[in-house]
Amino acid sequence: MATKKKTQPLKNKVESFFSKIVDDIPSDKLSSLIVIGIKTRGEHLGKRLVARISERKGKDVTFGTIDITLYRDDFENRKNWPQLGRTSIPNNVQGKNIILVDDVLYTGRTVRAAINSIMDYGRPASIKLAVLVDRGGRELPVQPDYLGISIKTLDDEMVNVYLEEVDGREEIEIIQKNGV
Amino acid sequence: MGVLIKNGHVIDPSQSLDMVSDIYVQGDRVKEISKRIDTPRKSDIVIDANGQIVAPGFIDIHVHLREPGYEHKETIKTGCLAAAAGGFTSVVCMPNTNPINDNASVTEYILLKARTEGIVNVFPIGAITKGEKGEELADIGEMCEAGCVGISDDGMPVTDSGLMRKAMEYVKPFGIPVITHAEDLGLSAGGVMNEGFVSTELGLRGIPSASEEVAVGRDIILSELTGTPLHICHVSTKDSVRLVREAKKRGANVTAEATPHHFTLTDREIYGYNTNAKMNPPLRTQKDVDAIVEGLADGTIDVIATDHAPHSQDEKNVEFDLAPFGIVGLETALSLSLKLVHEGIITLDEMIKKLTIVPSEILGIERGTLAPGSIADIVVFDPEKGYTVTPGEFFSKGRNTPFSGWELKGMVSNTIVSGKIIFSCN
Amino acid sequence: MAFSKKHILGLGDLSAEEINIILDTAESMKEISTRNVKKVPTLKGKTVVNLFFEPSTRTRSSFEIAEKRLSADVLNFSVSQSSVVKGESLLDTARNFEAMGASIVVVRHGMSGAPFVLAREINASVINAGDGAHEHPSQALIDIFTIREKKGRIEGLNVLIVGDILNSRVARSNIFGLRKLGAKVRVVGPATIVPKYFSEMGAEIFYSLEHAIDNVDVVIMLRVQNERKTLEYFPSLREYSGLYGLTKEKLELAKKDTIVMHPGPINRGVELTSEIADDPHAVILEQVANGIAVRMAMIYLVALGESL
Numbered sequence: 023m024a025t026k027k028k029t030q031p032l033k034n035k036v037e038s039f040f041s042k043i044v045d046d047i048p049s050d051k052l053s054s055l056i057v058i059g060i061k062t063r064g065e066h067l068g069k070r071l072v073a074r075i076s077e078r079k080g081k082d083v084t085f086g087t088i089d090i091t092l093y094r095d096d097f098e099n100r101k102n103w104p105q106l107g108r109t110s111i112p113n114n115v116q117g118k119n120i121i122l123v124d125d126v127l128y129t130g131r132t133v134r135a136a137i138n139s140i141m142d143y144g145r146p147a148s149i150k151l152a153v154l155v156d157r158g159g160r161e162l163p164v165q166p167d168y169l170g171i172s173i174k175t176l177d178d179e180m181v182n183v184y185l186e187e188v189d190g191r192e193e194i195e196i197i198q199k200n201g202v
Numbered sequence: 203m204g205v206l207i208k209n210g211h212v213i214d215p216s217q218s219l220d221m222v223s224d225i226y227v228q229g230d231r232v233k234e235i236s237k238r239i240d241t242p243r244k245s246d247i248v249i250d251a252n253g254q255i256v257a258p259g260f261i262d263i264h265v266h267l268r269e270p271g272y273e274h275k276e277t278i279k280t281g282c283l284a285a286a287a288g289g290f291t292s293v294v295c296m297p298n299t300n301p302i303n304d305n306a307s308v309t310e311y312i313l314l315k316a317r318t319e320g321i322v323n324v325f326p327i328g329a330i331t332k333g334e335k336g337e338e339l340a341d342i343g344e345m346c347e348a349g350c351v352g353i354s355d356d357g358m359p360v361t362d363s364g365l366m367r368k369a370m371e372y373v374k375p376f377g378i379p380v381i382t383h384a385e386d387l388g389l390s391a392g393g394v395m396n397e398g399f400v401s402t403e404l405g406l407r408g409i410p411s412a413s414e415e416v417a418v419g420r421d422i423i424l425s426e427l428t429g430t431p432l433h434i435c436h437v438s439t440k441d442s443v444r445l446v447r448e449a450k451k452r453g454a455n456v457t458a459e460a461t462p463h464h465f466t467l468t469d470r471e472i473y474g475y476n477t478n479a480k481m482n483p484p485l486r487t488q489k490d491v492d493a494i495v496e497g498l499a500d501g502t503i504d505v506i507a508t509d510h511a512p513h514s515q516d517e518k519n520v521e522f523d524l525a526p527f528g529i530v531g532l533e534t535a536l537s538l539s540l541k542l543v544h545e546g547i548i549t550l551d552e553m554i555k556k557l558t559i560v561p562s563e564i565l566g567i568e569r570g571t572l573a574p575g576s577i578a579d580i581v582v583f584d585p586e587k588g589y590t591v592t593p594g595e596f597f598s599k600g601r602n603t604p605f606s607g608w609e610l611k612g613m614v615s616n617t618i619v620s621g622k623i624i625f626s627c628n
Numbered sequence: 629m630a631f632s633k634k635h636i637l638g639l640g641d642l643s644a645e646e647i648n649i650i651l652d653t654a655e656s657m658k659e660i661s662t663r664n665v666k667k668v669p670t671l672k673g674k675t676v677v678n679l680f681f682e683p684s685t686r687t688r689s690s691f692e693i694a695e696k697r698l699s700a701d702v703l704n705f706s707v708s709q710s711s712v713v714k715g716e717s718l719l720d721t722a723r724n725f726e727a728m729g730a731s732i733v734v735v736r737h738g739m740s741g742a743p744f745v746l747a748r749e750i751n752a753s754v755i756n757a758g759d760g761a762h763e764h765p766s767q768a769l770i771d772i773f774t775i776r777e778k779k780g781r782i783e784g785l786n787v788l789i790v791g792d793i794l795n796s797r798v799a800r801s802n803i804f805g806l807r808k809l810g811a812k813v814r815v816v817g818p819a820t821i822v823p824k825y826f827s828e829m830g831a832e833i834f835y836s837l838e839h840a841i842d843n844v845d846v847v848i849m850l851r852v853q854n855e856r857k858t859l860e861y862f863p864s865l866r867e868y869s870g871l872y873g874l875t876k877e878k879l880e881l882a883k884k885d886t887i888v889m890h891p892g893p894i895n896r897g898v899e900l901t902s903e904i905a906d907d908p909h910a911v912i913l914e915q916v917a918n919g920i921a922v923r924m925a926m927i928y929l930v931a932l933g934e935s936l
Contacts (some may be wrong), residue, residue, distance in 0.1 A: 089656065092668035092928075093697075100932045104657045105630075105649065113662065142665035212635070402825035403640065405740040405762030405800060475741030476750075521718060521739040523760070 026198040027166045032183075034065070036154065036192070038071045039170035043121065043152055046168070052079055052149070056120050058086040060136050064124035066187050067154060071123060084118075086111040093135035109139070116144035121168075125183040127153040155194060156180045164175030203245050204228040205621065210251025210582060215555035216571035225256060227578040230620035234574060247623065249616055255550065258570050259322075259579030259617065260557040261380075262458025262532065263459060264356070264435055264507035267324070269291065270311060271300025276512040276599045278312065281532070282320035284510070285597035286625035288532040289614040291322050291579035292569050293510075294561075297329040298357035304329035304340035306348035313349050322617075325351045326568060327381060329371045334358040339369055346376045351565040354381035356435060361387060363420055370430040379431040379457075379564060384417035384442070385397035385483065394523055396427040396469040398486040405474065406522060409484050411439040418442045422449045422456055426446075433564055434458040436509050438483035440493035447502040457564050458497075459505035462531060462538035463604065465494045468517055471604050477518045477525035479604040481511065489608050498556070499547050505564065506556045508535045512600025530593075530600040540585050544611060550585065582588070582616040589613055634748045634933045635754040636926050638763035639804035641652070647805055650925050651773050656757045657928070658921035671700035671931055675760050677730040678721065680706040681737045686892060687757055687766070690916070691734050694923035696720070698931075703730060732930060735759075740797075753930045758832050761795045767891050768801030770922045772809065774915050775846050783810035789831075789839050790872055791850030791899065796823040798850060798891045803831050816840035817850075817872055820861040837872050848872055848898045849890045865898055870894055874900040879909065887911050 044047070047055065059068025065087045072085045089107035122136055133151060140146065152168035157175045173194070177182055180197045184190075207225040211225045212235060224239040225232065241248060262285065268276035276284075278295075285293045294314065297303035303312065309326050315323035328345035330353045332338050342353055353373055359364045359382070370380050390413045395401050397408020418434055422445060425432035437443060437458045446458045463481065468488050471479035479485055497503040511528025518525050539557065542548050548556075560568030569579055591608045593601040617625035631649045633717070639647065659936045660668055676695045680688050688704065695702045703725065722733055732753045740760030747754040758764040770896055776782055787806055793799045793815045806813050806831040816834040827833050834840035841847065852868065862868050874888065888910045896902050904910060 092660075092670040094670075097670075099912050103932060104651045106928070108656050109659055113664065138669070142667070144664050397826045399828045402794075402823055403800070403829060405760050405797060414852070477743040516717075519719065519745070521745060522741045523739040 027195060029195045032192040032194060035170050036070070039152075039154055040071050040131055043071060043168045044074055044078050047075065047079070049079060051119055052081045052083055054118050056084045056086060056112060056115060056118050056165045058088055058111060058120055058122050058136075058140065060122065060124040060132060061087060061089045063183055063188065066185050067125060068123040071121070071152070084112050088136050088139055090132055090135035090139060093139050095131060095135070111140065111143050113143055115140060115146045118146045120146045120149045121152055121153045122149055125154050126181050127156045127164070127166055128159050128181070130160045130162035133164045134162050155181060155183055193200065203247070204233070205247045205249065205618065205623065206239060206241055207249045207251050207256055207580070208581060210254050210256035212256045213551055213554050214274075214572040215551055216258065216559040217573055219572070220551060225572065225580070227580070227618065227621045230577055230578055232572050232574050232578045235572060249582060254582050254584045254615060256582050257554045258572050259581045259619065260295070260318070260536070261292040261561040261570055262508050262510065262535070263294045263433070263505055263561040263565065264461075265293040265295050265510045265532065266298065266512065266528070267295040268512060269315060270308070273538045274514050274599070277319070278315045278324065279319040280597060280599050281510070281512070282316070282322045282324065284305035284530070284532040284596060285322045286617045286619070287597045287614065288534070289536050289581040289583055289617055289618045290532060291581065291617060292325060292567070293322060293407045294325045294327055294351065294565065296354060296356040298334060302329050302334050303327070303345070303350070304332050304334070306341060306344040309345050309348040309350050312489070322619050323569065325565065327352045327354045327356070329353065329359055330355045330380070331365065336360045336362055336365065338386065339365070339372060342369070342373055343376060346378055350378065351567055352379045352381045352433070354383065354435070356381065356383040358385060359383050359385045359417060361577060363424065366421065367424050369426060370424055370428040375430060377566060379409045379433045379436060380425070381433045382417070382421045383435050383538055384414050384421055386413045389413035389416060394480065395472055396486045398469060398487055400469045400472060404475070406472075406525040409482070411441060411486065411490070414439050414483055415441045415445060418445050422446070422454060426452070426454050429455065431455045431457070431564070436461050436464060436483055436489060436507070437494060437497070437503060438464045438486050441489045443497040447497065457504040458502065459507040460494045460498060460503045461507060461509045461527060462535050462541065463519065465491060465498060466538055467491070467604060473493050475522045477520070477522055477602065478529060478602050478606070480522065480525050480527055480538055481509070481529050482527035491504045495542065495547055498542065504556060504560045506535065506539050506553070507561070508532055510598070511549065512598050513602050514599070515601055518602050529602050529604060530596065530598050532598060533596050534591060534603060534605050534610070536583060536614065538605070540612035541583075541610070543585070563598050578618060578621040580618040581614060583612060584611050587613040590617065591592040631929045632758040632929065632933055635743075636742050636765055636930055637747060637754065637756045638765050639768055639801045639878045640763060641891070643806040644750040647769070647808060648770070650769055650922070650929060651776060652767070653925035653929060654773055654918070654922040658918070659706060660924070661920060667697050667699060669699045670689075670928060671698040674732070674931065675703060675728070675730045676700045676732040676734060676927065677705060678757070679725065679733055680704070681718070681735070681742070682707065682758070684736055684758070687736060687745055689918040691757060691766075691923050694920050694927055697920065697924055698927060700732075702843050703728070718742060719749055720747060726750050726752050735807055736895060748922070753933060755926055756823045758797055760797065761800070762797050763801045763804075764891075765801050766919070766923050766926060767798050767804045767888040769926070770915050770919045771802055771848060771891070772805050774889065774911055774918050775887070775924050777918070778911060782806065785811045785846060786814065787811050787846040787848065788814045788816060788844040789848045789850065790837060790874065791817050792821045792853060793817050793826060794823055794861070795849070795853060796850050802848060803829050805883070814844065815842050818862045818868070827848040837874070837878055838881060841878060844882050845886060847874065847879070847882065847886060847888045849888065851891060851893065852895055852898055869898045873898060874904050876901065876903050876907070879904060889915055892916065915929040
């Protein structure tokens with residue numbers, strides 16, 4: 023199977039993405055804010071976001087991570103499920119304002135799973151969605167509240183985000199699987 | 203009408219015969235063996251045995267035909283068919299039927315059934331005690347008169363040594379042997395497989411080697427005390443072989459048999475809880491297999507017998523503890539014995555001896571020889587022809603074999619009983 | 629995914645890697661029990677049957693909670709209400725539940741190897757919840773999980789198993805699992821129930837608890853199983869508990885941070901004194917809590933395996 027790859031650097035796009043979010047958070051809401059990153063790369067983006075918030079606002083906010091595997095809706099595809107990761111969400115989500123962070127938004131199914139998962143910890147006041155890359159192709163009515171980059175892709179293309187702390191480089195990679 | 207077997211390699215240990223010859227059978231008797239016999243009559247059947255072995259029909263001294271009482275496992279008819287396909291012209295059937303063969307009427311029933319439905323010779327063994335309960339002697343004299351060729355407690359050993367001694371003394375004037383299933387039930391303690399590393403891993407109750415050896419020792423001593431010939435069934439352990447060897451050296455009137463599974467397999471077959479590897483005595487370890495093979499080679503073990511013990515698939519397809527002991531053997535015995543020949547452990551002549559004249563002499567039956575004038579029970583087989591063991595194709599009702607799927611060599615082409623070709627396969 | 633087993637029949641046929649995947653998955657599962665809603669939707673619409681041919685409230689309850697936390701539909705079948713009494717075979721019983729749509733069968737049976745009969749003959753996945761004297765994989769995985777949690781590792785640890793080794797499925801599963809993960813295992817008990825063959829399985833054999841306990845990191849006390857006729861093997865419970873019961877004095881011969889485990893239910897005063905059962909060294913209740921997470925992991929991984 024022949025594949026074609028193109029990449030584009032992320033450079034300061036991540037930082038401007040974070041700036042948008044930080045600018046939007048009212049200082050009086052900081053104590054009720056929880057940033058939750060979706061495994062794996064959403065977790066790292068979330069950690070960075072939490073660092074930016076504390077740099078800019080001078081206050082630490084609560085951080086959590088979520089593994090959505092147990093909430094997936096594609097059981098028939100279970101052979102390709104990754105090994106189960108750790109979820110760690112503070113148990114007091116009741117009445118909190120949550121920012122859910124992920125790297126790529128595609129069908130919207132991961133976000134659906136993440137929202138369901140969070141609901142099992144309590145009833146937050148609000149959940150906002152922050153994604154670095156929106157590649158289109160939604161299958162569920164899910165839209166981001168904060169967006170870094172929007173790119174147009176085809177169904178047979180795969181979009182991967184690489185981050186310094188996991189991959190040693192910062193870029194978006196679009197892979198075309200010819201003849202699939 | 204006669205049968206002419208041409209160009210076969212005739213091996214008959216009873217006459218020390220080992221050469222390419224023709225054999226002519228007239229009626230139920232062997233008429234002539236010589237280099238070249240031309241068809242005397244047009245109506246004679248001619249078997250081309252070129253490249254094949256021609257031997258006296260095999261005698262299996264240890265078979266469970268299951269009839270009467272357990273006809274869902276096997277009948278005299280199907281057991282005899284399986285025997286014929288395996289090259290056996292005589293089977294010796296054990297008394298643990300239902301009712302137990304502990305009196306002349308059961309013996310007569312078995313022999314009647316065998317005459318009407320069985321295509322090979324059937325020689326019954328009578329029980330030592332009534333109902334195999336180990337309490338009082340069975341009607342040994344009457345059974346002997348009715349046609350039993352030995353007495354045995356196979357399946358349910360006589361625990362009381364005093365009673366065993368009485369049985370040996372009593373049977374002596376009748377001239378038939380005592381055939382012992384040597385097992386000390388107290389030591390077996392409800393075990394279901396060999397006691398050892400494998401049973402420990404599998405968490406199954408073990409039957410120690412000592413359980414057999416203690417009983418082998420006892421029965422040899424009682425045989426020496428009474429002077430009654432003793433035949434020891436299915437020797438499975440290294441030290442049983444040693445005990446028999448030492449007894450023979452002392453001049454005791456003792457013979458012993460080994461089964462193909464005991465000289466081929468170890469208890470590792472049971473991994474996965476394979477109930478088709480569950481039998482009694484159980485499969486032991488490699489050192490035991492080696493000792494049995496050595497015993498076969500040096501003559502300590504006189505006879506190869508199958509302990510053919512058919513069971514239905516439903517009976518075997520259960521929890522290991524619940525599965526009955528026993529595997530079928532009539533249709534795989536020849537090729538498993540030939541394996542020893544192919545591996546150079548025993549000669550073809552020795553193998554045939556252990557399957558013909560020796561069991562015949564132990565039981566005092568007039569079989570196991572091709573001497574002119576004797577009853578024409580003959581097997582013709584190709585020792586090199588390969589096949590895959592396929593239980594679904596067995597003539598036996600039993601499919602319970604651990605050898606399923608094995609690639610083996612040695613196939614019977616013709617089995618002749620009393621001058622009649624009762625099985626042929628080309 | 630490196631775990632592709634359709635059945636979990638014992639630690640004897642799992643690799644070290646597979647055991648580690650179960651333990652890691654169990655760690656993720658453990659978090660679920662801390663949530664407000666202690667349930668994930670993963671096995672919604674799947675049916676699991678708990679087929680218990682031997683009474684066991686504890687293991688059965690633990691499996692049932694695990695199954696329910698994964699949203700499976702649960703059917704319980706125990707011997708008291710069974711058709712086994714009416715003569716139905718193990719296989720026919722299991723096939724009936726399969727016909728009702730069960731895709732995982734959790735089986736407890738008094739005879740070694742019974743789960744193997746099912747695994748061979750039915751399409752559903754089979755999890756062994758204890759078979760005869762053979763294996764009790766979920767209990768050993770719980771023990772190993774708890775050890776790993778307390779000690780941070782398995783490799784290089786000295787683990788002592790005390791009691792009726794011969795008749796214990798917990799001992800066998802632990803020996804298989806601990807050896808595969810690099811621990812050293814000792815066994816101790818009366819000579820009649822500590823057969824020499826255990827040394828071939830990689831365990832070091834002792835007959836004196838005082839000697840065996842020296843320098844061990846973990847002590848696993850086995851239950852004296854009256855129902856398994858353990859009592860045939862030694863003269864009296866009094867003599868047994870005198871020689872092999874764990875007391876404060878004997879525990880002091882081990883390390884300062886030695887942990888004490890017991891698969892339960894405890895016979896206080898026989899295997900261990902009340903003092904030990906309630907001592908901070910004892911992690912017996914933590915084993916019970918970890919049981920749910922470990923069993924969730926087993927069910928989840930088997931569900932991800934071949935069948936359904």
